[in-house]
Amino acid sequence: MIKTCLLGLGRTGKVVAEELLSSREFDLVSVIAGPKSKKINKSLRELTNLDSELLVSSSTSLAEEIRKNKFAIAIDFSSPEACLKNAQVLAENGIHMVVGTTGFNKIQVYELKNLVQHYKIGLVFAPNISVGINALLFIAKSLAKLVPDYDVEIMESHHRNKVDSPSGTAIKIATEIHNAKGKSEKEKKNVFGRKGATQRENSEIGIHAVRAGGITGVHQVLFAGEHDEIEIIHRSYSRKVFAAGALTAASFILNRKGFFSMEEVLSYEDKDQEGPIENLA
Numbered sequence: 658m659i660k661t662c663l664l665g666l667g668r669t670g671k672v673v674a675e676e677l678l679s680s681r682e683f684d685l686v687s688v689i690a691g692p693k694s695k696k697i698n699k700s701l702r703e704l705t706n707l708d709s710e711l712l713v714s715s716s717t718s719l720a721e722e723i724r725k726n727k728f729a730i731a732i733d734f735s736s737p738e739a740c741l742k743n744a745q746v747l748a749e750n751g752i753h754m755v756v757g758t759t760g761f762n763k764i765q766v767y768e769l770k771n772l773v774q775h776y777k778i779g780l781v782f783a784p785n786i787s788v789g790i791n792a793l794l795f796i797a798k799s800l801a802k803l804v805p806d807y808d809v810e811i812m813e814s815h816h817r818n819k820v821d822s823p824s825g826t827a828i829k830i831a832t833e834i835h836n837a838k839g840k841s842e843k844e845k846k847n848v849f850g851r852k853g854a855t856q857r858e859n860s861e862i863g864i865h866a867v868r869a870g871g872i873t874g875v876h877q878v879l880f881a882g883e884h885d886e887i888e889i890i891h892r893s894y895s896r897k898v899f900a901a902g903a904l905t906a907a908s909f910i911l912n913r914k915g916f917f918s919m920e921e922v923l924s925y926e927d928k929d930q931e932g933p934i935e936n937l938a
């Protein structure tokens with residue numbers, strides 16, 4: 658079984674822990690929390706309803722955890738800042754990663770890519786880790802080519818505690834639609850919410866975020882023409898979709914090197930063990 662570490666035992670991390678504990682492929686040997694977390698030194702049994710005596714460790718003892726538990730892969734659902742700090746230690750020790758955390762800025766993504774290249778590890782960067790969202794992305798890109806003149810608006814809804822807005826997935830959908838339409842960097846205009854006299858430009862994409870209650874995640878993409886409209890919607894019913902995606906990504910990246918997207922994980926047919934390392938130039 659593949660020895661695995663989980664970084665972040667929050668809402669999503671708990672479901673990933675459950676999936677890992679019931680997996681026949683993965684063995685959850687380490688769970689990491691933030692340095693000031695009340696979860697440190699408590700067992701999964703105490704913190705969740707899971708049948709495990711595994712104790713949660715602080716991120717400050719990550720290097721020691723690697724040495725002690727010899728895991729091959731780490732799955733991260735924490736925060737961009739926490740992930741970057743932990744990624745440095747993991748990369749130095751040659752541990753491959755699946756990053757499900759969202760909300761990274763461009764510099765932080767660049768830093769992650771640098772770690773991948775410098776330490777020659779494998780990393781799946783998956784702000785959209787569910788298979789269903791990737792299917793939505795695929796359809797959205799096709800529609801962008803089929804009805805390039807239709808106005809595009811993206812609406813996303815998440816639970817009241819989600820930190821980043823709009824979702825990384827909403828931005829990814831917008832970027833992919835701009836790309837599919839062949840827009841230059843200058844032409845890729847996203848408008849986040851609207852208020853007052855803000856007449857839309859033809860090529861802009863409107864992105865709107867709802868934060869309410871316990872919504873797991875909804876993404877709606879509207880293509881509206883003068884006389885008709887097409888809408889595609891993805892609704893997550895449970896965080897299990899994220900956990901399933903994370904384990905699929907972990908299997909994929911275990912023996913590969915380089916920086917991969919979830920789209921690449923799901924569409925990869927070439928079974929070569931060494932993937933492309935993203936060109937940072």
Ligand SMILES: NC(=O)c1ccc[n+]([C@@H]2O[C@H](COP(=O)([O-])OP(=O)(O)OC[C@H]3O[C@@H](n4cnc5c(N)ncnc54)[C@H](OP(=O)(O)O)[C@@H]3O)[C@@H](O)[C@H]2O)c1
Nearest residue numbers: 665666667668669690691694716735739757758759784786
């Ligand atoms: N890719 C996707 O499709 C997808 C799906 C769902 C969620 N997400 C993303 O995953 C991330 C987590 O989401 P969530 O809803 O689970 O949030 P959450 O409930 O706030 O969980 C984040 C956890 O990270 C822990 N943490 C903080 N510092 C840490 C450190 N240094 N090392 C390890 N863990 C640390 C926090 O707990 P302690 O402070 O107690 O350690 C907290 O439990 C967010 O960015 C979210 O947007 C992505």
